Amino acid sequence: MSSFQSIQKAAREQWQALQESADPVLYLGMGSCGLASGAGEVWDQINKTIASKKLNVRILKVGCIGPCYLEPLLDIQMPGNPRYCFNNVDGKKAEKLLLDYIKNGESKIRPIGYLGNGKFPVNGLKSFWDQPMLKNQVRIVLRNCGIIDPENIYHYIARDGFKGLMRAFELGPEGVIKEVETSGLRGRGGAGFPTYLKWQLCRKSKGEKKYLICNADEGDPGAFMNRSLMEGDPFSLLEGMIIAAYAIGATDGYIYIRAEYPLAIERLKIAIQQLHNHKLLGKDIIGSGFSFDIRLKEGAGAFVCGEETALIASIEGERGMPRSRPPFPATSGVNGSPTNINNVETLATVPNILREGGTWFAGYGTKTSKGTKTFALVGKVRRTGLIEVPMGTTLRQIIYDIGGGSLKEFKAVQTGGPSGGCLSSDFLDLPVDYESLTKAGSIMGSGGLIVMDKDICMVDVAQYFLRFTSQESCGKCTPCRIGTKKMVEILEKITAGEATMEDIHLLEKVAETVHKGSLCGLGQTAPNPVLTTLKYFKEEYIKHVEEKRCPAAVCRSLVEYRVIKEKCTGCQRCVDVCPTHAITGPKSEPHNLDKSLCIKCRACYEICRFDAIAGDAIVIE
Amino acid sequence: MENLQLILKEYIAGDRSNLIPILQHVQSDQGYISPEAITTISNHLHVSKSQIFGVASFYSQFKFNPPGRHSIKICLGTACHVQGGDFLLAALQSEIGIRPGETTEDGRFDLERVACLGCCALAPVVMIDKVIHSRVSVIKLRELLTSYE
Numbered sequence: 001m002s003s004f005q006s007i008q009k010a011a012r013e014q015w016q017a018l019q020e021s022a023d024p025v026l027y028l029g030m031g032s033c034g035l036a037s038g039a040g041e042v043w044d045q046i047n048k049t050i051a052s053k054k055l056n057v058r059i060l061k062v063g064c065i066g067p068c069y070l071e072p073l074l075d076i077q078m079p080g081n082p083r084y085c086f087n088n089v090d091g092k093k094a095e096k097l098l099l100d101y102i103k104n105g106e107s108k109i110r111p112i113g114y115l116g117n118g119k120f121p122v123n124g125l126k127s128f129w130d131q132p133m134l135k136n137q138v139r140i141v142l143r144n145c146g147i148i149d150p151e152n153i154y155h156y157i158a159r160d161g162f163k164g165l166m167r168a169f170e171l172g173p174e175g176v177i178k179e180v181e182t183s184g185l186r187g188r189g190g191a192g193f194p195t196y197l198k199w200q201l202c203r204k205s206k207g208e209k210k211y212l213i214c215n216a217d218e219g220d221p222g223a224f225m226n227r228s229l230m231e232g233d234p235f236s237l238l239e240g241m242i243i244a245a246y247a248i249g250a251t252d253g254y255i256y257i258r259a260e261y262p263l264a265i266e267r268l269k270i271a272i273q274q275l276h277n278h279k280l281l282g283k284d285i286i287g288s289g290f291s292f293d294i295r296l297k298e299g300a301g302a303f304v305c306g307e308e309t310a311l312i313a314s315i316e317g318e319r320g321m322p323r324s325r326p327p328f329p330a331t332s333g334v335n336g337s338p339t340n341i342n343n344v345e346t347l348a349t350v351p352n353i354l355r356e357g358g359t360w361f362a363g364y365g366t367k368t369s370k371g372t373k374t375f376a377l378v379g380k381v382r383r384t385g386l387i388e389v390p391m392g393t394t395l396r397q398i399i400y401d402i403g404g405g406s407l408k409e410f411k412a413v414q415t416g417g418p419s420g421g422c423l424s425s426d427f428l429d430l431p432v433d434y435e436s437l438t439k440a441g442s443i444m445g446s447g448g449l450i451v452m453d454k455d456i457c458m459v460d461v462a463q464y465f466l467r468f469t470s471q472e473s474c475g476k477c478t479p480c481r482i483g484t485k486k487m488v489e490i491l492e493k494i495t496a497g498e499a500t501m502e503d504i505h506l507l508e509k510v511a512e513t514v515h516k517g518s519l520c521g522l523g524q525t526a527p528n529p530v531l532t533t534l535k536y537f538k539e540e541y542i543k544h545v546e547e548k549r550c551p552a553a554v555c556r557s558l559v560e561y562r563v564i565k566e567k568c569t570g571c572q573r574c575v576d577v578c579p580t581h582a583i584t585g586p587k588s589e590p591h592n593l594d595k596s597l598c599i600k601c602r603a604c605y606e607i608c609r610f611d612a613i614a615g616d617a618i619v620i621e
Numbered sequence: 622m623e624n625l626q627l628i629l630k631e632y633i634a635g636d637r638s639n640l641i642p643i644l645q646h647v648q649s650d651q652g653y654i655s656p657e658a659i660t661t662i663s664n665h666l667h668v669s670k671s672q673i674f675g676v677a678s679f680y681s682q683f684k685f686n687p688p689g690r691h692s693i694k695i696c697l698g699t700a701c702h703v704q705g706g707d708f709l710l711a712a713l714q715s716e717i718g719i720r721p722g723e724t725t726e727d728g729r730f731d732l733e734r735v736a737c738l739g740c741c742a743l744a745p746v747v748m749i750d751k752v753i754h755s756r757v758s759v760i761k762l763r764e765l766l767t768s769y770e
Contacts, residue, residue: 032738032739032740032753033740033742033743033755035753036740036743036746036753036754036755037743037755040752068740068742068743069742071743218739219736219737220699220737221697221698221699221700221701221702221736221737222698222699222700222737222741223737223739223741224737224739224740224741224742227739228739259645259682260735260737260738260739261739262751297641297642298641298642298645299680300641300644300645300680300681300682300683301680301681301682301735301736302679302680302681303736314641315638316637316638317637317638317639317640317641317676318676319675319676319679320679320680376741376742377742378699378700378741378742378744379699379700379703379704379744380703380704384741384742384743385742386742414699417699448699448741450699450700450703450741452703456703461702461703464699464702465699468736472736474679577759577760577763579712579715579716580715599711599712599715600708600711601708601709601711601712601715601759602705602708602712602759603708603712603759603760603763606758606759606760607760
């Protein structure tokens, strides 16, 4: 038996024992989103109950399974049963569930689904994967997220982990590149460059030392696909990196990861250590003769470092500024050596391609965009979370079938982050692939999908993105440095109600110049949010300019807060919450709002809408 | 200062590629990058002080003022923006009387805006010290603050 087979055997035995455990096993979703929803409190409560009642119960941390709106998610696996999934659990609910199941083997709290096999005593319970948010998904890269313990390499190996790497070693480097070519995999970071070609270029470059970098700087605001993947299944990324390094002949690997993701960093560190312990990383990996090691580099917060040459400068300890290409990193990257850079999702997809074959992967998707893609489905949509769908799925399927539709009347969907654009309802039947999105004026980007309803002002959204890109512009080239700033100034004029139609023409002209004249992708794509909103939502701009009015009542200079005297119950809730004491009035009498003091922060509006004794009396118009 | 020397011992003198990890290490130990820290790092790496400040000021992670006892980070990612992150910031600024990058006079809080914490599905989010709070409203934020002294 080879050394890998013996690890595999031990891993399968451990996984099997967990499924057939004679004691109850709990699985708690403890990704960042689970923790933000209160999973930490649930964890503490369960452990307290286990200790105080001396229960024989095991509890495991798992990653995020995707539907963040159901977090915290707790699975209970009783002996012989599958995992029953419970949503929106807090400490109290968790304790009740645990005690109910221990005592009676069931609970009045109904699970929303089950995971795995076994007996099904809960009547009519469907699989968790039949949830409306999940049933139209195809999970390839996310297949382990929420299922395995991300801090236990045996779980990963038991679920066919490192089989892809073993096959890669059989195929040889050229064979690996061929397999990836067959799969049609393109870069998941946004640009969609064919992965095999990138590898081939780097493989053919001459250099004593070659580097492989994983770009985990996920800088797009509104996107968290990579975070979730690294927190839920760090091993698939590491396996993908080893395969990529083997294909191009790299000996040194870096994961450039943003410091804002402390949990992902922690899990990757643990995973790297476990790989070392099993000789799956380092010198002579599992007797193959191939040596490769991975180091983490924490990014320090600069959006431009998503650009390849800026990222390399940052790794070298410089300001993260891009340089003109050629030479491309494939010929001259880190310390002048050939360097290959891939995105997290691209690399984590690779083990699946090697394991199941390129033809299998190419069976999903469209003619030019193969396989599946993960998206962060967020904003004004009913079911928020992380999803994975075949390329070519339409925006309508994603937003309505999976996401359950927008909260209020649908207005737009933003794709591709600050480099992307806003698409109107006319584009709902657009298939999501690289070419279709680019043709519509947006981009695929890394996978953020932000749904916007009628409460969102498109001019404000354009202003938001341009403020972001102008702050993140590194300042090296003039069109980007000055151009984005000028665009922000014009947008600020529009949202303040001080602009003329002439300003809109000027905005278009500056956008064109920034697009054509900038050195790197940041500047070249920065105008996209402006250009697409001008194209598809021009009437909103015109209303801001000609009527000095913000139809969505978002732009602060153009709205006022008012108390409707007839509705006000005089409950004084708004008086308590107003940070500037702009609202006054005795109890039980209609309150008065002093507009000169009002900072339009919405505190009064929120409390008046949601508090039981308030009368929904505050309007913004 | 003793700490600073101990930290620098872990990094090879003159190896510039370690500059960012050193700055991160120093900040996690001291809370910010002081002028003295820049001088000491400059001597260790044989890189001028202006170059070190140039690198440090390029990245949004590095602070040059002593932080408060508690750090508030308001997420202004796209999802948080459309769910009202801006309103949170406006209310908070007027509540504690400081702007992003500043620390309250009593040293209780410092305030920062961050581009994205990656919890977009639960927007708007606010991070206080190491804990991320989800679906924060102006009212909820005010209640949260009372539990930090």
